[in-house]
Amino acid sequence: MTKKKAFIDGVKDGIPIALGYFSVSFGFGISAVGLGISVLHCVIISLTNLTSAGQFQGIQIIALSGTLIEMALVQLVINMRYSLMSLALSQKLDSTFTLKHRLFASYGITDEIFAVCSTKQGKLSPYYMYGIISVSTLGWTFGTFLGAVFGAILPPLLTSSLGILLYGMFLAIIVPPARKNHKILFVVGISAMFSSVCKYFLPMISGGFAVIICSVLSAVLGALLFPINDTEQD
Amino acid sequence: MSIILYIIVMAGVTYLVRMIPFTFFRKKINSIFIKSFMYYIPYAVLSAMTIPAIFYSTGNMTTAFIGTAVGIILAYCNMPLIVVALASSLTALLCGVLF
Numbered sequence: 393m394t395k396k397k398a399f400i401d402g403v404k405d406g407i408p409i410a411l412g413y414f415s416v417s418f419g420f421g422i423s424a425v426g427l428g429i430s431v432l433h434c435v436i437i438s439l440t441n442l443t444s445a446g447q448f449q450g451i452q453i454i455a456l457s458g459t460l461i462e463m464a465l466v467q468l469v470i471n472m473r474y475s476l477m478s479l480a481l482s483q484k485l486d487s488t489f490t491l492k493h494r495l496f497a498s499y500g501i502t503d504e505i506f507a508v509c510s511t512k513q514g515k516l517s518p519y520y521m522y523g524i525i526s527v528s529t530l531g532w533t534f535g536t537f538l539g540a541v542f543g544a545i546l547p548p549l550l551t552s553s554l555g556i557l558l559y560g561m562f563l564a565i566i567v568p569p570a571r572k573n574h575k576i577l578f579v580v581g582i583s584a585m586f587s588s589v590c591k592y593f594l595p596m597i598s599g600g601f602a603v604i605i606c607s608v609l610s611a612v613l614g615a616l617l618f619p620i621n622d623t624e625q626d
Numbered sequence: 627m628s629i630i631l632y633i634i635v636m637a638g639v640t641y642l643v644r645m646i647p648f649t650f651f652r653k654k655i656n657s658i659f660i661k662s663f664m665y666y667i668p669y670a671v672l673s674a675m676t677i678p679a680i681f682y683s684t685g686n687m688t689t690a691f692i693g694t695a696v697g698i699i700l701a702y703c704n705m706p707l708i709v710v711a712l713a714s715s716l717t718a719l720l721c722g723v724l725f
Contacts, residue, residue: 412708419715433629440637445675450636460635467639470675473668474640478648479655491649498648499641503668504707552685553693553719559680560697560714562672567701569669576669583670584677591678599679607670614670615662 395519402523405512409504409524410531412561416444417532419557421539423448426551427455431540438536442502442529446470448558453600466600469607477506486515493518500525503565575618583610684718688725693718 417438424434429451441447446467453463478501485494497518505524509516543551570577586606590597597605655661684690697714705713 412711415708416711429629433633437633437636440633441640443640445672446636446640449675450632454629454632460631463632463635464639467636468643469667470671471640471643473664473671474644475647476664478644478646479651482648482651494649495645498645501644501648549722550719553689553715553722555683555685556680556690556693556697556718557711557715559676559683560693560711561707562676563680563694563697563701563714564705564707564710566669566672566676567698568704571702576666579666580669580673583673587674588678603671603674606674607667610670610674611663611666614666615659619658619662620665 395517398517398519399523402520402525403527404523405508406505406524406527409508409528412504413528413531414535416557416561417535418539419554420444420447421536421541422543422546422551422554423558424451424536425540425543427451429454431537434540435533435537438533439529442500442532443471443474444558444561449600449603453598456598458598458600462598462600465604469604473503474501474506477501477503477510481506481509481516484510484516486517489516489518497521497525500529502528504528575614575620578618579610579614582613583607586610684722686718686722689718689721692721 420438421431421434424437424447425431429437437447437450441450449466449470450463453466478498481501482494489497500521505521505528508524509521512520539554566576566580570580583606586609587602590602590606594602655664680694681687681690684693693714696717697710700710700713
């Protein structure tokens with residue numbers, strides 16, 4: 393397969409991802425500007441991070457003037473899942489995937505891009521990944537820009553309803569597997585419970601650290617009570 | 627503190643967690659505990675981030691609560707990500723207009 397064909401294939405597979413990203417990042421742009429972050433900084437954050445949950449938590453830390461240590465730890469825990477995805481994808485790369493390509497392509501490993509790449513037949517070409525990543529990044533960054541610019545112009549009722557958009561996306565990611573798998577349901581439920589306890593009874597723990605403590609505790613409990621077997625790891 | 631510093635830390639950590647395993651890691655993880663922990667952590671993170679924050683996401687608990695309920699029902703029916711996200715938001719908007 394030629395480089396050009398691989399790239400175009402990637403762009404085609406990336407278009408649905410880009411459309412999804414566009415609307416979610418629009419919500420991100422609105423939220424970030426609402427927290428006092430400039431349009432330019434919003435766009436830089438989206439372009440350099442390309443991740444929803446991490447960015448969303450990151451702007452809260454910026455808004456509350458948290459420490460850089462808190463920022464680093466929060467990003468590490470929230471984005472730790474990418475390590476696992478990167479590890480899985482690294483087994484699937486074709487022979488043209490040199491060190492240089494790995495350094496570039498790893499920038500764009502997100503939940504959705506991982507899902508498409510890992511289920512694609514055969515080995516992965518760097519140009520295929522560049523195709524998906526470039527169109528998805530475009531959707532994510534452009535959506536952020538429009539949200540940041542028009543967030544201030546749109547009626548408050550409309551922009552406040554967009555605040556729920558990212559969370560709606562998270563529901564779409566956690567509910568279907570929790571429905572099928574009782575172990576995941578347990579982890580999701582216990583994590584939500586811990587997080588509510590932090591919010592209402594331990595308000596001195598900042599939001600970022602609360603997410604770390606609750607999620608690590610829940611995942612450890614899940615791993616101790618319900619260790620997975622190899623077939624579940626896909 | 628300069629916002630650029632925050633962004634550098636944010637982007638740097640996010641890049642490294644993706645880049646290091648993708649580029650350098652060659653060994654297979656054998657510990658069942660670590661594998662299980664890695665398997666559960668995404669769900670745990672997203673759940674802790676969503677509950678209870680989603681109820682405050684629209685600035686009005688009634689609209690947020692109804693939006694959440696619609697989102698959970700649609701997600702339970704395996705609707706695509708974008709449908710669930712937009713429907714939650716649209717529901718919250720409609721409730722905001724009505725009440």
